[in-house]
Amino acid sequence: DAASEQGYEGTVSFITEVVDLLLEYLHRINDPATRCWTFTTLTSCGEALSHCLEIPVEPRDLEQILSDCKETLKYAVKTGTRASSTSSRRALTSSPWLREWLTAATNTNMLFTYEIAPVFVLMEEVTLQKMREHIGWESGDGILAPGGSISNLYAAMVARYNRFPEVKMRGMRAVPELAMFTSKDAHYSVKKSAAILGMGMDSVYLVDTDNRCCPSTGAADRTRPQPRSGALLRQRHRRHTTVLGAFDPLDAIADVVRAGTGSGSTWTRPGAAACCSASDTATCWPGCSVPTRARDLLPERHIGLLQGCNGMQADYLFQQDKQYDVSYDTGDKSIQCGRRNDIFQSLAVLEGQGLREQVDYLIDLANYLCQQLRSVARLRDGDGETRLCQRVCFLVRAEKFRSMKPGTGEATAPSTSEGADDGERTTMVGYQPLGNLPNFFRMIVSNPAATEADIDFLLDCIEKYSAEIFDDQPDEAGIGGGGGPAQ
Amino acid sequence: DAASEQGYEGTVSFITEVVDLLLEYLHRINDPATRCWTFTTLTSCGEALSHCLEIPVEPRDLEQILSDCKETLKYAVKTGTRASSTSSRRALTSSPWLREWLTAATNTNMLFTYEIAPVFVLMEEVTLQKMREHIGWESGDGILAPGGSISNLYAAMVARYNRFPEVKMRGMRAVPELAMFTSKDAHYSVKKSAAILGMGMDSVYLVDTDNRCCPSTGAADRTRPQPRSGALLRQRHRRHTTVLGAFDPLDAIADVVRAGTGSGSTWTRPGAAACCSASDTATCWPGCSVPTRARDLLPERHIGLLQGCNGMQADYLFQQDKQYDVSYDTGDKSIQCGRRNDIFQSLAVLEGQGLREQVDYLIDLANYLCQQLRSVARLRDGDGETRLCQRVCFLVRAEKFRSMKPGTGEATAPSTSEGADDGERTTMVGYQPLGNLPNFFRMIVSNPAATEADIDFLLDCIEKYSAEIFDDQPDEAGIGGGGGPAQ
Structure with a gap:
């Protein structure tokens, strides 16, 4: 490829640029103000990344490859941000990162x-x-x-x-x-x-x-x-x-x-x-x-x-x-x-991370989330919440949430404006139906860089968005109460 | 982990060291004199890497992790060396490397x-x-x-x-x-x-x-x-x-x-x-x-x-x-x-590599290998060789090779001295039985950094080692001629 044509020296300079790109990315995901993702429609995302999604016949030069990669990172979900929690895949920390790089090498x-x-x-x-x-x-x-x-x-x-x-x-x-x-x-x-x-x-x-x-x-x-x-x-x-x-x-x-x-x-x-x-x-x-x-x-x-x-x-x-x-x-x-x-x-x-210490910390953080769930007025106070190790599941005490059937077409994911990376900080959290209860949150506390402040931020987001989505909309006909016994 | 405890600055300095390690590795695999691997017995390899193979309860510090990784690379097969060809997994070049790193990130x-x-x-x-x-x-x-x-x-x-x-x-x-x-x-x-x-x-x-x-x-x-x-x-x-x-x-x-x-x-x-x-x-x-x-x-x-x-x-x-x-x-x-x-x-x-150009180059190189096979006295002159794209299969014209049954316990892989990374340059190439023919070489020309000189080196190795293994040993009773019609 283009780099190997330039020989070892070319490779060194290319890698240096890659490292700069990575450090910039690291810096961004470590900034608590960074949004983990801004919802972008399929069409907008496809258009914004049209060049990166093309498969050209001729080789691209390294500058172009770097610029495409940078653009790609902009629209990708920033799994490593501290409040990000949707994926059960944890954020990587330095030692696994190093090992992934060497694996690639x-x-x-x-x-x-x-x-x-x-x-x-x-x-x-x-x-x-x-x-x-x-x-x-x-x-x-x-x-x-x-x-x-x-x-x-x-x-x-x-x-x-x-x-x-x-x-x-x-x-x-x-x-x-x-x-x-x-x-x-x-x-x-x-x-x-x-x-x-x-x-x-x-x-x-x-x-x-x-x-x-x-x-x-x-x-x-x-x-x-x-x-x-x-x-x-x-x-x-x-x-x-x-x-x-x-x-x-x-x-x-x-x-x-x-x-x-x-x-x-x-x-x-x-x-x-x-x-x-x-x-x-x-x-x-x-x-x-x-x-x-x-x-x-x-x-x-x-x-x-x-x-x-x-x-x-x-x-x-x-x-x-x-x-x-x-x-x-x-x-x-x-x-x-x-x-x-x-x-x-x-x-x-x-090996390198002190697995036991890290899991202990994450379980403490999950316990903190449970305590906060009970103390926040809008959320169920305890009986809807369960915790297993780092996993906390909970329902939200919004009237329309309780009366919704699963899969009725309501938007429950936080709705945000389009365009990557701009706007205020936000987060992602998984939701799923549980039996005949409506969409239910499953939070896996898996990022050892997260703090209690990040947990508070997550709960603030849920309160804010559930109010926006559910309390400000008129009642819809035909949505029956699907509440289970715990309701 | 240890790096994240030191915050962003710690991470930067850690990554800088990782990059130095990678560049050193790259430099080595680009040096035509580097052995792709030196055979090391299970026991010796396990002993040499005993520290890297331990799973400690307490976290290791970053210097130790780096040193373990360095030791690991020393004993790993250097897939990227130019004459290495055993694995059908090709050596990575800069653009996929970059993308692997970003994938990890x-x-x-x-x-x-x-x-x-x-x-x-x-x-x-x-x-x-x-x-x-x-x-x-x-x-x-x-x-x-x-x-x-x-x-x-x-x-x-x-x-x-x-x-x-x-x-x-x-x-x-x-x-x-x-x-x-x-x-x-x-x-x-x-x-x-x-x-x-x-x-x-x-x-x-x-x-x-x-x-x-x-x-x-x-x-x-x-x-x-x-x-x-x-x-x-x-x-x-x-x-x-x-x-x-x-x-x-x-x-x-x-x-x-x-x-x-x-x-x-x-x-x-x-x-x-x-x-x-x-x-x-x-x-x-x-x-x-x-x-x-x-x-x-x-x-x-x-x-x-x-x-x-x-x-x-x-x-x-x-x-x-x-x-x-x-x-x-x-x-x-x-x-x-x-x-x-x-x-x-x-x-x-x-995308980035000009796939067509690269494949064309590799096919040319495979053709060169076929030509050389025909012109080297010890190898079959043509009728035992087939080529499909980058894949060249051939038999070696050593008397004992022809009369051996597959899987009779003979060592056919190049036998080398123990100890990682020292000694003269060598290579790896896949071998397998084919029908009732004895071990047969399958060379997949897949490294775009390889040159005609690397192909010559591969053939020299095969000549040298087949002579060492087969011509210098006494005949063994009980090994019948398993030659197929092409013999």
Whole structure:
């Protein structure tokens, strides 16, 4: 490209300009007055960035590339701003940043083998081992997956393979009808896994929950018969939702499973971002790792489960005639072939930042948010709010909010003027329906640079915008009260 | 973390040190004398990096983090060195590098929605459109996937869903027995997809190939009956291997499919890294994109196929009550939930570098490699070599190489002394078995900074090491001649 044509000197000067651009960006996102995003319509955004969205045939010069990138950053959501909280992806801090840069520089393919990625294969091993220690497993296996949904897919796959290894060669026709049980509020990737694996979404049985905002004791899916274990599981399967981030009582479920169906025919797995020593597999964050481990199996067997399930022994990649222990050629355990090197950055999350201190700080901040929620007049005073670690969920005490059905076309996201980066400071926070309650806020306090003042600002924004949206509009006909029991 | 505690000034000084580290690294990989890797045993590598592989409870200071990273780079494979060619992942050049850095800085989750990733959602759209144009499709759909294997999984999923949409809810039990046809040398992810999807690897029918090194006209899998279309396809399915990178005659296959089984009941798809306008889906590199398109379907239907197949309409993420066209909330088409932002870098590959010029240069270089192969006495003179774009495959004319069976435990990788980064310059090149021929070299000329001198160096290395390994060792009993017809 243009820089490499100019040789090393050209590259140095280009990188210097890139660093200036990055420092300017850093400076902006560290300024509390910076808006994390200004809503821009698709059309306006497309027009403003038309040059950056073009794919020219001829190479662009470096100045133009830099200027395009600068323009791109202007319109992108500034995830790193202190009050930004919509995405559960946290803002990066220096050490992971450094590691991401070096990852780009090395551009290693985690593809498959020790010889291609010697250092990173070892890093993956120690990181998975550390995660298993945190969970409480003495031994096991694991793989890094590109996100929680793929991790859930892995978990369902190894569960199926563990009980019915013939499925790998002969497919679902060769095995009895299988069922998955999960909470009716569980992450959608559970159903998606069933669809992908050829089990079908109908094979997923949804168990009722008793969360604080939407308690219920009846059986889900009364219209169709459920396997006997479903009734057993339903008794114990409580407080389990993706939005609220509740935990399953996995030890109790494991007891039911053993009593009801005999050991070996079921597999327990917690939700995407939690884990427990009673489970068979788990997904650990940060780093999108999925250490897997099969309880009640012989160590030899469970350690080989991912390999057995996913291994294809492609001899053009996984040659056996090597000078080292080829069990370190881990790629055959993956459902991917080439993989991006994600471990170098994941390790930093565990290593350089004092993970424990940071989580403690974020939980303190989440507690502060809970206290403020109770003391702010317009918000529900406590009974609509739940907290799990850094996650705080709450309803807003605006009359029209309470009487709205989910998805009725009302705008609930803060409405702001167009144009990037101008105007007063603002924030983003996720919202979603919860059962038959209207849009509900889910705030994940995940930025260690945030302070109590940023939390106050967030609440001020919610008060201000909910007043603008709901109290200043006339009543609309046809919007019935959808309030649940907690109302 | 430590840097953010020191505030913006601390971050600036940290970044400055990181840049120094990167420039030093760049300088090294640009030096033709730098070894791309020195083989280090697992034990030695683990010992040398023991500090970097530890996961401490307390935060490390920034100096320590920098020093750990420096040590890590020392032992990592230097993919960017000019003669390095094992990985099909190309070395990054300045513009993608810049974009990777900015991606780390913005840390945007490509998760799902326009509002979370406004700029990048638009970039994904224009990139996929450009790729469809290259293929020759007037309209269509697509998604970015984390690698070619997952792309192949997507392709098999949408093919299945297209013909049997009931599979999503009711699983493989609800549909007739399905079959996939592919070359016996196709990428292993085809079989892997069948295993994942609950079809089973037995449902994959392998069709013989007639590539130059291993011609054969018999039917594969004679031991079991094949559907009638298999026999038809077998006639036309030629020159199709992952190692050689051959193309299928997709237009001819499409004709067979229509004649033999009626339109709509089959689905054609080229190998992972190629595409053609006669196919239904394709994987495009670089950028790991999988634009998908359903030939013979109504435009409305084929545009909605990914959404139909993978959509879960999770209302906690994909709210319908928004101020913009929610068809831009593309996450529901994906089998992932959170996705890394890979599009910003992919666009650079298409944009800033003059992709056409670069590919032309690399093909010239590959041609040069072919010429040199023919003129170097120790290598096969032409008939063992094939070239597809940047990919050159060749055999080495060493007596013991020819008589070796694949996977007999012989070391064929260049054996070097231990210790990172010292010693003379060396290189890496991929090798794999091909049919009943012994280890075979697959060189993908992918580094635009490489020159003819680097190609010469590669050939010198192969000559030198093959002589060391094969000609200086005594004959071993029991290694029979496995030579194919091309020998």
